[in-house]
Amino acid sequence: xxxxxxxxxxxxxxxxxxxxxxxxxxxxxxxxxxxxxxxxxxxxxxxxxxxxxxxxxxxxxxxxxxxxxxxxxxxxxxxxxxxxxxxxxxxxxxxxxxxxxxxxxxxxxxxxxxxxxxxxxxxxxxxxxxxxxxxxxxxxxxxxxxxxxxxxxxxxxxxxxxxxxxxxxxxxxxxxxxxxxxxxxxxxxxxxxxxxxxxxxxxxxxxxxxxxxxxxxxxxxxxxxxxxxxxxxxxxxxxxxxxxxxxxxxx
Amino acid sequence: xxxxxxxxxxxxxxxxxxxxxxxxxxxxxxxxxxxxxxxxxxxxxxxxxxxxxxxxxxxxxxxxxxxxxxxxxxxxxxxxxxxxxxxxxxxxxxxxxxxxxxxxxxxxxxxxxxxxxxxxxxxxxxxxxxxxxxxxxxxxxxxxxxxxxxxxxxxxxxxxxxxxxxxxxxxxxxxxxxxxxxxxxxxxxxxxxxxxxxxxxxxxxxxxxxxxxxxxxxxxxxxxxxxxxxxxxxxxxxxxxxxxxxxxxxxxxxxxxxxxxxxxxxxxxxxxxxxxxxxxxxxxxxxxxxxxxxxxxxxxxxxxxxxxxxxxxx
Numbered sequence: 001x002x003x004x005x006x007x008x009x010x011x012x013x014x015x016x017x018x019x020x021x022x023x024x025x026x027x028x029x030x031x032x033x034x035x036x037x038x039x040x041x042x043x044x045x046x047x048x049x050x051x052x053x054x055x056x057x058x059x060x061x062x063x064x065x066x067x068x069x070x071x072x073x074x075x076x077x078x079x080x081x082x083x084x085x086x087x088x089x090x091x092x093x094x095x096x097x098x099x100x101x102x103x104x105x106x107x108x109x110x111x112x113x114x115x116x117x118x119x120x121x122x123x124x125x126x127x128x129x130x131x132x133x134x135x136x137x138x139x140x141x142x143x144x145x146x147x148x149x150x151x152x153x154x155x156x157x158x159x160x161x162x163x164x165x166x167x168x169x170x171x172x173x174x175x176x177x178x179x180x181x182x183x184x185x186x187x188x189x190x191x192x193x194x195x196x197x198x199x200x201x202x203x204x205x206x207x208x209x210x211x212x213x214x215x216x217x218x219x220x221x222x223x224x225x226x227x228x229x230x231x232x233x234x235x236x237x238x239x240x241x242x243x244x245x246x247x248x249x250x251x
Numbered sequence: 252x253x254x255x256x257x258x259x260x261x262x263x264x265x266x267x268x269x270x271x272x273x274x275x276x277x278x279x280x281x282x283x284x285x286x287x288x289x290x291x292x293x294x295x296x297x298x299x300x301x302x303x304x305x306x307x308x309x310x311x312x313x314x315x316x317x318x319x320x321x322x323x324x325x326x327x328x329x330x331x332x333x334x335x336x337x338x339x340x341x342x343x344x345x346x347x348x349x350x351x352x353x354x355x356x357x358x359x360x361x362x363x364x365x366x367x368x369x370x371x372x373x374x375x376x377x378x379x380x381x382x383x384x385x386x387x388x389x390x391x392x393x394x395x396x397x398x399x400x401x402x403x404x405x406x407x408x409x410x411x412x413x414x415x416x417x418x419x420x421x422x423x424x425x426x427x428x429x430x431x432x433x434x435x436x437x438x439x440x441x442x443x444x445x446x447x448x449x450x451x452x453x454x455x456x457x458x459x460x461x462x463x464x465x466x467x468x469x470x471x472x473x474x475x476x477x478x479x480x481x482x483x484x485x486x487x488x489x490x491x492x493x494x495x496x497x498x499x500x501x502x503x504x505x506x507x508x509x510x511x512x513x514x515x516x517x518x519x520x521x522x523x524x525x526x527x528x529x530x531x532x533x534x535x536x537x538x539x540x541x542x543x544x545x546x547x548x549x550x551x552x553x554x555x556x557x558x559x560x561x562x563x564x565x
Contacts (some may be wrong), residue, residue, distance in 0.1 A: 006354040013351060014342050086338035090396075093302040093332040094355045097324055109515075251305035 003096030007104020014078075015112070024074055026116045029067035033059060033120065034127075049188060053219060056128040060120070061212035062185040064144050065205060067116045069180070072151030073172050075109040079159040080168060089250075098247045106152050113148040117141050121216065133218035140215025147208045150236030152225070153243045159244035177204050207232045255280045255407050256301060261310035263296050263462070270296040271307070272462035280406070283429060283439045285453030287446065287547075293462040294442040295335055298411050301440070302332040314407060331356075332379035333399045335411040335442075337392050340387035345376050348384060348395050349402050356403040366402050373424065374398040390416045397425060401432075408432065410441040412531040413446060426452055431490065436508050437438055450547040458554055464553045473550045479518050480504065480545035480553060483528060486512045501527060511538075516549045 015021045033056075041055035046053050077079065082088035091101060124130045155172065160167045180186070182196060183205040189197050200206050207228035214220040254279040263271040271293045278284045286294050299305035300312050303323040311318060317325040340348050346367055353363035371380055374394050384392055393416040400408055409430075414422045429452060433439050443449050449456060456473060458465040466476055490511050491497075498506055504516040519527060525540060532540070545553075 003355065006351070006357075009354055010343075010351045013347055014340065016346070016389070018342050081342075085341045086334065086336040086396075087340055089304060089336070090332065090334050090338035091328065091355075092304055093327055093334075095324065095328040095357070096355065206329075251299065 004104045011108035033063040057130045065209045068147040076155030076159040117144040136215045142209040152240035156243035257313040260399040281436045285449040285456040288459040330407045332409040352399040353402045446548040477545040482543045484541040486539040
């Protein structure tokens with residue numbers, strides 16, 4: 001039994017006995033796929049892209065990206081929950097390093113994001129008959145997991161540097177709006193105005209979703225996807241490094 | 252003598268403020284050690300450093316041979332800390348709070364379950380055991396927090412104002428449990444504002460103020476520092492009207508008037524104590540009279556007031 005096991009056990013207990021978390025992490029993004037995606041697909045009426053990709057297929061990677069982004073945001077909010085419960089500082093005196101505390105938190109989140117990805121892909125295949133690139137699906141799951149970790153570390157920076165819950169919530173709402181809409185999540189980038197396309201190309205969500213589209217429906221050039229994957233890994237590592245520094249400063 | 256804690260020239264600054272200013276002390280293993288001081292004296296800061304929550308600006312702190320800065324994980328394996336703020340997992344029930352805590356301290360599941368049963372009984376939490384802590388009152392939450400400390404066998408236990416929000420019966424039970432733990436060799440370090448608690452529990456007391464040592468020793472040693480301080484308690488048939496003006500003439504450390512009872516502590520040569528009591532009782536009907544030597548509260552007040560005066564002079 002290690003400290004990380006204990007951390008995993010705690011997170012699992014909290015999530016399993018408070019089902020509202022499961023709703024937000026697993027079912028809320030599915031709602032986007034089942035309602036928003038179906039609605040836009042019907043409204044467009046014809047394939048979205050020249051590669052005969054309809055909106056449901058296009059939107060599958062978006063739902064995965066949105067889930068990974070949302071799960072990470074919810075988990076980082078739990079730093080506030082721990083702080084409000086007073087247990088945050090008590091836990092820093094438990095026999096685990098501060099990095100282990102953060103890794104323990106993210107490990108459970110990764111399990112949740114993997115479960116979410118499996119359900120989403122299964123529903124996409126069974127309900128919408130999306131033609132999946134099955135050989136690449138394990139890589140898509142890997143991107144999902146790595147993406148969740150990266151976004152968690154990114155959000156952890158704000159959760160650990162902000163003392164006030166309301167400021168953090170405002171910040172996450174702004175980030176949610178800006179990062180999701182200034183990306184390829186809801187629409188392809190090509191028809192967008194130049195300025196918006198440039199912002200979207202620099203947005204790590206775009207990189208993650210390109211990797212997810214490549215991994216689920218086989219869309220995109222492999223060399224570009226590899227470059228974006230490397231970029232996202234650097235982003236995740238930098239976020240981890242800075243979040244760990246923020247955690248070390250807590251006293 | 253082997254020490255559980257060794258602190259040398261500890262300094263902690265927050266900007267221009269020196270929360271700890273060269274504090275040094277050592278605590279022998281298996282003792283109940285009280286760290287006392289007024290608000291802002293540096294008690295919680297000291298505990299935060301000893302529990303690896305905070306880093307000192309200078310100086311060293313060693314817990315069971317491990318430096319808190321260089322080997323924090325080794326320190327954390329040997330301590331349990333009950334912090335001043337209520338610290339519980341609100342979304343878990345009482346039993347899961349205890350079991351999760353034990354798991355962090357590597358207690359095997361069967362042992363943890365057995366201990367949880369015992370702790371739940373002793374802390375009178377049986378009726379609440381399946382309830383989520385967020386549904387419990389503040390007093391019960393504190394109870395769960397303190398109960399966690401008894402789930403594990405770490406050799407050092409830190410308690411910061413442990414009795415806050417506890418009912419007197421439970422407080423007595425916890426104090427008795429702490430004595431048992433110390434008897435079994437556990438070192439207990441506590442801070443408290445309730446000096447009668449320290450008086451009852453602690454074998455060794457350190458009084459600090461403005462981050463510096465003011466006095467150190469066992470209860471009797473500390474009381475000697477305040478020789479000449481007497482506590483008088485007088486119950487009258489009716490509280491005399493001009494008693495307050497009479498009291499202003501006395502070198503009182505504290506006075507308290509409650510219903511018909513007057514309690515005061517003052518410093519005077521031994522021979523004058525009777526004169527003071529006689530003067531207060533003159534032409535009045537005294538139903539009860541008690542004269543005692545200094546209590547820890549008197550010692551504390553006198554020493555911290557002296558510290559204040561000395562600081563003002565400088």
